[in-house]
Amino acid sequence: MPRYTIDRFEGADWIVLEDDQARTFRIPRHWAPVEAREGDVLDASDEQTAPAVRSVRVAVDPTGRDQRLADAKRLREQLPRGPKGDLSL
Amino acid sequence: MRRFRVLLPLLLSACWAVVTAQGAGPLRIHFVDVGQGDAVLIQSPTGQNVVYDAGENQTRMRDYLAGAGVRQVGVAIASHNHADHIGGLPEVLTRYRPAYYMDNGIAASTLTHARVLAAAAAAGSQVLEPTSRRLSLGEVALHVVSPPGIADWDQNDNSIGLLVEYGSFRLSMAGDAEPREWAWWRTHAPKLLTDVQLHKASHHGSIHGDTPAGIAALSPEAVVVSAGHGNLYGHPDPAALQLYADNGARVYRTDVQGTVIIEAEASGAYTVRVERGEGAQPPPAAPMPGLPPPPAQASCVNVNTASFVDLQQIIHLGPERAQQIIDLRRLQPFRSVNDFVRVSGIGAARLQDIIAEGKACVR
Numbered sequence: 001m002p003r004y005t006i007d008r009f010e011g012a013d014w015i016v017l018e019d020d021q022a023r024t025f026r027i028p029r030h031w032a033p034v035e036a037r038e039g040d041v042l043d044a045s046d047e048q049t050a051p052a053v054r055s056v057r058v059a060v061d062p063t064g065r066d067q068r069l070a071d072a073k074r075l076r077e078q079l080p081r082g083p084k085g086d087l088s089l
Numbered sequence: 090m091r092r093f094r095v096l097l098p099l100l101l102s103a104c105w106a107v108v109t110a111q112g113a114g115p116l117r118i119h120f121v122d123v124g125q126g127d128a129v130l131i132q133s134p135t136g137q138n139v140v141y142d143a144g145e146n147q148t149r150m151r152d153y154l155a156g157a158g159v160r161q162v163g164v165a166i167a168s169h170n171h172a173d174h175i176g177g178l179p180e181v182l183t184r185y186r187p188a189y190y191m192d193n194g195i196a197a198s199t200l201t202h203a204r205v206l207a208a209a210a211a212a213g214s215q216v217l218e219p220t221s222r223r224l225s226l227g228e229v230a231l232h233v234v235s236p237p238g239i240a241d242w243d244q245n246d247n248s249i250g251l252l253v254e255y256g257s258f259r260l261s262m263a264g265d266a267e268p269r270e271w272a273w274w275r276t277h278a279p280k281l282l283t284d285v286q287l288h289k290a291s292h293h294g295s296i297h298g299d300t301p302a303g304i305a306a307l308s309p310e311a312v313v314v315s316a317g318h319g320n321l322y323g324h325p326d327p328a329a330l331q332l333y334a335d336n337g338a339r340v341y342r343t344d345v346q347g348t349v350i351i352e353a354e355a356s357g358a359y360t361v362r363v364e365r366g367e368g369a370q371p372p373p374a375a376p377m378p379g380l381p382p383p384p385a386q387a388s389c390v391n392v393n394t395a396s397f398v399d400l401q402q403i404i405h406l407g408p409e410r411a412q413q414i415i416d417l418r419r420l421q422p423f424r425s426v427n428d429f430v431r432v433s434g435i436g437a438a439r440l441q442d443i444i445a446e447g448k449a450c451v452r
Contacts, residue, residue, distance in 0.1 A: 005199050007172045008244065010322045011297070016172065022200040024145065024172050025401040026321065027408050038243045039198040068198030075206040076196065082189050082215035086223040089137055089163040089188075 002044045003061070005068070006036060017042070032058060039065045115352040115359075116229055116255040119157070120289065122343040122364065123149045125317025125324070126173035129262065129289070130154065131253060133226035140187075141166045141251055141262060143177030150177035151184055153348075164189040164224060165214070166251070167205065168264030169236075169244040170197035179208035190214035193236045195247045219249045221278065228355065230254045234263070234281050237273045245292060246270040252281050256355025259285040261307055263299075265292040271303040282306050286359060287351060288338070290314040294325025304336050311339040311361065313351075318344040319404050319442055389450035392423045403449045405439045423451045 004017040007024055014026045015036070032042065041064025049055040119130040123144030130153070131139040138159050143150040154162070162185035167175045170192060182190065182205070190209040196202070209216070219238075224231040234250025248264025261282065266274070271291075274282055288309035292298030293316040312333045316324040325342065333340050341349045347364025363369050390399050392414060400411035410432050417423075417431055426449050429435045435443070443449050 007197075007199050007201070011295070014322060018172060018199045018201060019398055020200070022176075022204060023398055023402075024176070024201075025398045025408070031408075041198065065198050068203075069196045072196035072198065072202055072206065075203060075210070076192075076194075076216065079190070079206070079210055079214070079216040082217040084218070084220070084222075086225070087189075087217070088225040089139075 003064070004042045004044065005064075006032070006038055006040045006042065008038055033060055036060055039069065041065055041068065115354055116253070116258065118253065118260060118287075118351040118353070119153075120313045120315050120341075120343055120349040120351075121150060121153050122348045123153075123177065123315075125293070125320045125322070126176070127168065127264070127289075127293070127315045128153070128177060129315075130157065130159070131226075131229075131231070132159075133229045134255075135227035137226040137229075138162045139164045139166065139224070139226065139231065140178075140181055142168050142174040142264070143181050145173040145176035147177055148180050151180040154181065154185070159185070161185060162187040163226070164191060164217070165209075166190075166249060167192040168251075168262070169193050169248045170195065170199070170202045170205075171244050171265065172199065172201045174264065175205050176201055179204045182208040182212045182214060186212040187214050189217050191217040191219055191233075191249065193219050193244070193247045193249050194238055195236075195240055195244060197244060221281075228255060232281055234274060234278050237270060237277075242269065245297075246273075248291075250274065250278075250282070252285070255353055257357030258353040258355065258359060260287040260289070260351070260353075261285045261309070262289040263291045263303075265295075265298065267292060267295075267297045268300050271300045275302060275306070279306075284308050286310050286353075286357065288312050290325060290329065290333075292324075293320075293322075294329040294342075295322070296326040296328050298329060299332060301332060304332055304338075308336065309333075309338045311341060313349050314340060314342045314344070316342065316344045317404075319439070320344070321407055390448055391452045392426070392429075392449055393418050393451060404442050404446045405435065410434060425451050 007016045007018050013029055015032050016024050016026050018024050041061040042058050043061050044058050046054050046056045114134040117132040121128040126144035127142040128144035128150045129141040140162050165187045221235045222233050232252040236247040236249050245265040245267050246269045248266045250263045253260040285307050288307050290312050294314040314325045346366045350362040353359040397411050400406050413432055429440050
């Protein structure tokens with residue numbers, strides 16, 4: 001099942017999505033669930049709903065965002081810490 | 090004569106070393122045309138380099154740095170973790186292995202952000218927290234304007250601001266800060282965000298970027314807008330351009346003029362070089378000898394086989410036109426890029442943009 005992550009909203013009209021290869025593309029805002037927010041992971045599936053019609057269903061993965069955020073926080077915590085305060089380079 | 094040819098570069102190198110050692114050169118700030126996104130290179134008179142954002146394209150900023158002769162980057166800063174600001178950072182981190190990496194401390198759930206963190210780890214970069222602090226590059230000071238750090242706010246409103254100061258010269262950058270963050274800064278950093286000569290437009294000149302109060306406090310003589318040519322988001326917004334005009338600021342635009350380079354002296358005097366259009370001048374920096382050539386461009390987007398997602402990498406192609414191309418090529422494959430005129434809404438002007446961009450091809 002294809003999964004996409006909401007990178008950001010651009011104004012009222014567009015959402016920028018990231019696919020599973022970190023490539024971004026944009027879709028109209030109204031293609032996504034109204035409850036979708038920045039960082040959400042979306043699951044997309046399509047099905048034959050009529051003889052010549054395939055419909056795409058997009059749903060927010062309720063745990064996907066939090067899992068990804070936890071992974072990112074862990075990665076950042078593993079980085080070596082730099083000095084605090086003012087710094088001369 | 091042959092000896093002269095050999096000696097001349099050595100003499101020039103020696104002169105350059107003297108000039109840089111005395112700090113006599115200008116501060117250079119490059120607003121790199123990376124399409125829709127932000128990518129800024131700060132070069133101190135003493136030869137230190139800082140990258141503030143790297144655009145969305147994975148290699149364009151890295152290649153620009155190589156072409157400008159950059160040999161080291163001391164700090165790589167991600168203003169915030171949206172792809173149009175950090176997509177190019179992994180390649181910069183991998184190539185230049187900066188000593189320090191700074192981000193806003195607000196995690197993003199994208200793979201792009203994970204790649205940045207992985208590249209910082211592989212580069213051995215130490216993470217700097219985005220607290221209010223001064224990063225000194227000789228006589229140049231980079232004042233970090235701390236973001237709110239409120240996880241419930243989106244990435245834009247957690248942008249790291251940067252005030253660049255060199256003698257009497259001051260330049261402000263605020264990532265994609267929107268009115269909520271500008272209001273927060275007005276309370277928490279009012280002394281930093283005052284008179285500047287130049288300002289980088291917040292959020293690419295979006296109507297949701299700079300605020301009247303913020304621009305009034307900064308009172309810039311000029312504003313640089315970093316936006317992609319033909320972007321679908323309408324950046325810069327006419328209301329933002331009017332705001333800058335109402336405050337008497339000249340506007341430079343990467344979508345129109347290409348890369349914009351500021352050369353500033355400690356006296357506060359500065360010059361602006363643009364890549365294209367009226368007053369265009371070639372960039373002053375030349376590739377340094379001994380650097381490997383920039384890698385070849387990634388392969389083009391074949392209109393007859395590219396996916397729905399890949400087609401949208403081409404300028405002027407959004408989801409509707411991408412789907413239309415897929416439908417059209419089923420009926421008859423595209424024979425050349427000129428066949429783009431079969432697509433609704435693609436006329437001569439947009440076709441010219443597509444050809445000039447060089448990303449689309451037909452195979």
